[in-house]
Amino acid sequence: MLNPPAATMPTEADSPPMGAPTVQHFRQALLWPLRLMPADAKPRPGVAPKPHAHHGPWQVLRDMGDASPWREEVDEYTGDSSRFHERHYNEFVSFLPYVQRFLYGEGRARGGTEGDDSHGDGSGNSNGNGDSPMRIFRRHDIAAVRVVAQPGDVPVTLQVIHCDLYFFFDIDVVLLNLEVGADHLGLAQAQEILYRFGRAYPAGWEPDGTALHCMASVEWLGADGNVLARSDAQQRDAFLQHVAQYRAPRISSHWAFLMQPLVTDYSDEPGALRYRQIEYYRMPVMAYLSLDDPRRLTRDDFVRLALVTGAGAADAHLPYADHHLADFEHKYCYDRFWVNAGAAPNTRYLCNGHALVVVGDARSEFFCCRDRGVLAQFRHQHFLLFLIAHFQKASLLMFSDQLVEALKRLDIRSTPSVKQFKRAIRASFERFLRFTHRYWFHEISEQAQVRALSHMCATHLGLDALYDEVKSRIADMNTYLDADSLRRQASTVVRLTVVTLFGLIGTITTGFLGMNLLAEADAPLWRKALWFGVVFVATTWLTIYTMVKSQRLSDFIDALSNDRLGLRGKMAALARVWRSGGD
DSSP states (O other): OOOOOOOOOOOTTOOOOSSSOEEEEEEEEEEEEEEEEOTTOSOBTTBOOOOOOOSOHHHHHHHTGGGSSEEEOOOTTTSOGGGOOHHHHHHHHTSOHHHHHHHHOSOSTTTOSTTOOTTSOSSSOOOTTOOOSEEEEEEOSOOEEEEESSTTSOOEEEEEEEEEEEEETTEEEEEEEEEEEEEEEEHHHHHHHHHHSSBSSOSOBOTTSOBSSSOSEEEEEOTTSOEEEEOOTTOHHHHHHHHHHHSSOOOOHHHHHHHTTSEETTSSSOOSSEEEEOSOSBOOEEEEEEESOGGGOOHHHHHHHHHTOOOOOTTOOOSSOTGGGTTHHHHHEEOTTOSSOSSSOSOEEEEOSSEEEEEEETTOHHHHOSSSSHHHHHHTHHHHHHHHHHHHHHHHHHHHHHHHHHHHHOOTTOHHHHHHHHHHHHHHHHHHHHHHHHHOOSOOOOSHHHHHHHHHHHHHHTHHHHHHHHHHHHHHHHHHHHHHHHHHHHHHHHHHHHHHHHHHHHHHHHHGGGOOSSOOTTSOHHHHHHHHHHHHHHHHHHHHHHHHTHHHHHHHHHHHTOTTSOHHHHHHHHHTTTSTTOO
């Protein structure tokens, strides 16, 4: 694993050089939320998509074996205790108990032996054995990535620290996590990498065909240095054709390669696991910058780092208007440790929801320590709080998408479509309840720093407002279904009441004192059967006819019981029973 350079504390003899500081150690962690789609969810004429069976998509990936580069990661909390280090313990105790149960599960003390699925369904999706509802898969075939920010720039090779997929029980969301690192970068280089690396596809093209805002070139490298895949952002026609054909953006080839065997839902490639973009094409990003002298950073540098706007020109100032950034420090900066004192002096956290960046002094041993220091916190506690926030947002967006799709498939003239719509809404309501009680947290920690950074992420992402909006939409749908069920029940009761009322007239008339209008007791059997058939057919027809006219007969009964309505009005109501177009 790539380690930060040896840390030395500053002395009075050290005189900082002029100009921008050097990034002694750089880490970037990308987090790409995607919506998982069932393999048969692609729209086909005349075929309604089947709902996703929540049997655990990680099980599908696990069962692929050698056909997939992804392997399930046995983390330090479920594997050999000798792999459990102090940094993992510090991570664990940073969170409140209910968050610990989400991240790490219940443990094995009460749940029996390892691998026990006696309370589950046999597919590994159950939490009956106390396992975490989160599953992690990792691929090890990619050792580095070589990037070129703009045409003509010198290539920069970043070491791939790890590449993971995060799955969650009962939620059709997967998060790709890619962490890369490098040593001895210029500040402008680090800013450009943060700005350009982590875009799922180009935003557009220059007149000369150069892709906008993304890397000019990206190459995944194996352990032997061979190129495994490279970007195709310059192939404008391929992206234009894909959008014209599918009305969905085309994922750049290097990201599509990284996700395999998962394939985009709009691709013609076969795949049991398919995904769709659910958020903005810029992936949420975390960054750790260990600088030789962070105090040489200007306000312009901090603004560009916090808002991830890329490097400015040599004579550039603030990337936005002064009044737009008037409250920048209050809104985007966490300056509790931005002092020249303490274990990690001159440490500043920057957060805009989409990005979480920490800058500090490379001469501070605690800031560079990967076991107990800020680097360890960045890779553990801070990463998890960032993951929780974006997982919650992606899940809420997924619920919103599912509601829209259920409405799109609804055909009120088709009874099967109406029933399918009701089942889909009921299922969404149930899943949302489970999400609320299993994954929705307002407070994840009582540690001041973790709590403050979590609040900053949630506030900038607008999680509370998004949750309330989705909850309101699902509640409205569910209320509509309840009201529709009550309406149908009331209509059925009215029809039954009308049929009973008018049937009562004939019952009392023919059964008065046991009177028989036709004395056929001694008639032959064939005549009795004939009369039985005639009466049966007539009674059945009369009952069905009464049910057909039950709505209008109900209106007549209402008019008949209305004391303020005269005889003419009551007779008019009776006439409307047989008048065409009376409803």
